[in-house]
Amino acid sequence: MTTNGTLGVAVIGTGKMGADHVRRIDAVISGARVAAVADIDGDRAEALAKTVEGCTAYTDPAAAMASPDVDAVLIASPGPAHEEALLTAFEHDLPVLCEKPLTPDPESALRVLEAEQRLGRRRVQVGFMRRFDSEYMRLKRTLAEGHLGRPLMLHCRHRNVSVHPYFTAEMLITDSVAHEMDCTRWLLEQEITAVTVLRPTPSSLSPEQLNDPQLVIFETDGGALVDVEIFGNCGFGYQVRTEAVCERGTARIGDDHGMFTNAAGRWGGEIAQDYVERFADAYDREVQQWVDATRRGEVVGPSAWDGYAVAAVSRAGVTAQATGRRTVVEMIERPAFYAPDRR
Amino acid sequence: MTTNGTLGVAVIGTGKMGADHVRRIDAVISGARVAAVADIDGDRAEALAKTVEGCTAYTDPAAAMASPDVDAVLIASPGPAHEEALLTAFEHDLPVLCEKPLTPDPESALRVLEAEQRLGRRRVQVGFMRRFDSEYMRLKRTLAEGHLGRPLMLHCRHRNVSVHPYFTAEMLITDSVAHEMDCTRWLLEQEITAVTVLRPTPSSLSPEQLNDPQLVIFETDGGALVDVEIFGNCGFGYQVRTEAVCERGTARIGDDHGMFTNAAGRWGGEIAQDYVERFADAYDREVQQWVDATRRGEVVGPSAWDGYAVAAVSRAGVTAQATGRRTVVEMIERPAFYAPDRR
């Protein structure tokens, strides 16, 4: 940590998400500054570095992490590059905020878990930002208070206006439903044990290969049942909803009822158009809490274990989608190192 | 009453409202039939009579009421014709459902009150249909239950898509806000003692003479304060809302949240476009309950006193609107004949 206590952060990856985090740390976050950015595309890194006072551009993540100005790492490079970046950060014993996915598959995620355990203490927070959304936090608190009784089912909706042309049916699971995997685990404090994927005849307005929308069903080791509507091209807005059905009542978030208008024969309001708009405050809160915890020498938030679990469930989901069959999730047992009470 | 117990009704006036009541009694209402219709416009009466089995057309209301098939009268002629029609019904000792207004001014309303008192028993129900709307009934019940404490204020909105070109500023009070006068008196069980009318610069989309919208304020003898936004040309829908502010909480009706859609970047629903749509069920319930009570030999619902009170408040409202001053309502004392517990 620098002498004045400000956390020097290296941001690895300067694409859309990385650039947004650079702006966030520079303009919004208290107690941190962007000390370095790294990207294979050196020009892009250079251009971004120039927007921040005292920030150096690198093409090699390892070099950035070796800088004496760097106290912590934020990984926002493409998923396949995460494992190497994480292991490098471990070598420098640097705390890491790693954008989801932790890594693209359970095997590489396991290697990260093992490497972190060898460090003897946790270093990684995974970027599941919904845990920092005020409505999700409210729902989590409500479930924890217990007035509604044990949660029995979650009904989830995850709708995008549209997805990129390169988006595949598989990515509906690994990129989109991955969020519901984490939310399910976090809200219920249970592991997902099996996945089933059901599909109606696809929307004629979605690309054909997408088989959009789909209904993904999770079973958990606590006996809960979760259904997720994933709709990549719903056309009307970005909408994320969860209703928890409990023994004595239900709780629902995601209705987006900020302002009502009456006009032209209709009452209602606007729907957010993308996740940046919907989860802006969640991203801010996520990074601020990471910075705060890091400055206190702590690691909080979703752990590498959470990243591994989502990778394992994603694999089952992809199989379930391809085969049309209920697919059991294969996971190692949770190491004591990642016990919840050690969070 | 006819031998088989079906109530034979004479409908006086065959304009929009009268024709709608004929259809209603014929097709929807249990225990009644349209025995006669009367209108100065004999052709119109004739044409309407033909739509109903066993219905006779008259040009003279008195002749219709004299028919042995007629057990009860529904007055839906223009307001200025009400007094004569009511007095004729009294001569035949027939029960009456009289569309609002009872009569157009307090003096004529008083004459009706006196004539009814001379009959020695109540014969008149006035057509304030909101009292039969399920949401208004729910609000009334909530206030009566008392959990929210004493009502302190009502905030009312009364919005029309547009009004007829012949509509005047005065009619905003006497035709439209008349409903809020009745609702205020009914919900609070208090009389209105003073009226003030305030106005913003009018909407450029309303006819100039209308001075639309306006804010009408009632004070009551129970110390409540009521504000009514009346907007004759709001453009977007027909919307009637009331929020009661009580000592321990508030209750609001009129949000029209029947079906939600998500489409084209917006969530929300459709707004009813006129009072026929908004209050269809209320009209049905009003007439059914009138028929039921009449067949039992009773008179329930808003009385001639309520009609008189609204006429008196309307007069104060028109003065307040013209002068810009708070205007005290002038009313006679409520005769024991119209005591609420005698309703």
Added chain:
Amino acid sequence: MTTNGTLGVAVIGTGKMGADHVRRIDAVISGARVAAVADIDGDRAEALAKTVEGCTAYTDPAAAMASPDVDAVLIASPGPAHEEALLTAFEHDLPVLCEKPLTPDPESALRVLEAEQRLGRRRVQVGFMRRFDSEYMRLKRTLAEGHLGRPLMLHCRHRNVSVHPYFTAEMLITDSVAHEMDCTRWLLEQEITAVTVLRPTPSSLSPEQLNDPQLVIFETDGGALVDVEIFGNCGFGYQVRTEAVCERGTARIGDDHGMFTNAAGRWGGEIAQDYVERFADAYDREVQQWVDATRRGEVVGPSAWDGYAVAAVSRAGVTAQATGRRTVVEMIERPAFYAPDRR
């Protein structure tokens, strides 16, 4: 039909539902009267008959139907008695409104279909009252208008405060989800081809044998996917919701937002506590439209075919529930007699 055109109705079965229909026809419905009631429990029939002028009590449904005062039959006896009552009505060539289920199993339903076809014209309307609920009608109209595009999924919730102690898991399908079977077929104009039943660990607040709640999934011959949460003991209210997810948007009904209150730290409203409260207007509209159509000599509304289809889907649902497996619905082909355009 009697000379004055009033429809004389025989109500078969005088339990809760039958008694409610007797009250309805007597007090609410236009153009009909209760001419006869029949029940094995003669005392109960007698007591009910006394509440209506000119109504005769019978212990034998056939005797009631043979009465010259009877023009039409409303069957509200227990499901196992329906087949015989229907066939008797056919013998007298009487139009019938038959409470759901048409019959308890597809075989008996088929026999009814065949008997009706032998009559050469339709006589039966089945009592799926949701088709007459204003919100469901609004949803149906919205889907038909097509602005939202083709429906892809329905998300349904069906929650009861509690069910009777004798209620079984099987009845969750045959008694409760039967409504969603009909709504699905009616809203989408598609047949259900397969059923799957999934279950979380049951609520500890529900009777053990009930395995409550459950998630029932329908597939249709039009490629739609429907999920139904059925919760017999949700504890908080009677709540029926449907969200249709279409290619360009979604539409949702069932939020019950009639009156908002603010009190004691909470905003919101009351939830209906049973189906009689929630669907009161739907029952009224159903019976009124049946009476109106019958007096015109027509048969409209859900047909015996709809009753058979629900019996067939229910059987698949019960199998799916017992085996835990996706179960294909076995149905005969729709006879031309029951073609939709002949409705």
Added chain:
Amino acid sequence: MTTNGTLGVAVIGTGKMGADHVRRIDAVISGARVAAVADIDGDRAEALAKTVEGCTAYTDPAAAMASPDVDAVLIASPGPAHEEALLTAFEHDLPVLCEKPLTPDPESALRVLEAEQRLGRRRVQVGFMRRFDSEYMRLKRTLAEGHLGRPLMLHCRHRNVSVHPYFTAEMLITDSVAHEMDCTRWLLEQEITAVTVLRPTPSSLSPEQLNDPQLVIFETDGGALVDVEIFGNCGFGYQVRTEAVCERGTARIGDDHGMFTNAAGRWGGEIAQDYVERFADAYDREVQQWVDATRRGEVVGPSAWDGYAVAAVSRAGVTAQATGRRTVVEMIERPAFYAPDRR
């Protein structure tokens, strides 16, 4: 500005609001640090200073402002102390964020305006935090876009669970409705020209001297009409609502629909219990934007003119409340120095 660009802030006043700002600047705000705190109560200042690294406590605001570590001032002392603190800040040519009220009366506010004008450039932002609330910003943007047409009326609700025992009827105007004065001026970009205060019989649950609730009415120089329900002891929650009624539609904020629950016969959600909870994000955004603008050498947000205008309207409001009469607002003409396009 310090060499590393971090803004050193002196917080004057260490009561509830001042302490909250110290915490905020220390933990949430990017680009600023608390360099000094000042309070007559030296112990309280001392205790607060200890919670922040590198923060010095003072009893004399002038001494704090004279510190070389101080680049900007946040005034959170009681209103009567504001004038002196502001003038001292001007002497040191320091930018100021001054909690509302600017000063307690128009005369002292005028002196501040004059002193700021003598500086030759603006230094003051007044702490009207609602302008930084996301819903208010959305409403402002909607009105500015113009699709709804010209705003004609605002209906405002301002409800507190309860107010302190020392709260007076006058403070309902000067402390509470002051926010609606600012919002009205900001949303409409018009000045308030007259105030009327109306009252029902007070709630029996409010302290007697409070005459709670009240209805305050503003007229503006643009012809708009604004009604404000101010309710100091509504008992159920902290609720701030505004509905703008425009020529083509209306827009409403403040419904607080974050999470819906179904439980115990009711649907709905929780109401925020105080302004700290309701406006937490607005305070954060306000201070962050002040820090950002200050570091850029700019002054944005509500100006001293806005503070003066609210003081002038408050005076008229207090007179209107005391006399029961419509009271004209007396204000100087807006100096060119405070022209909106110079904001």
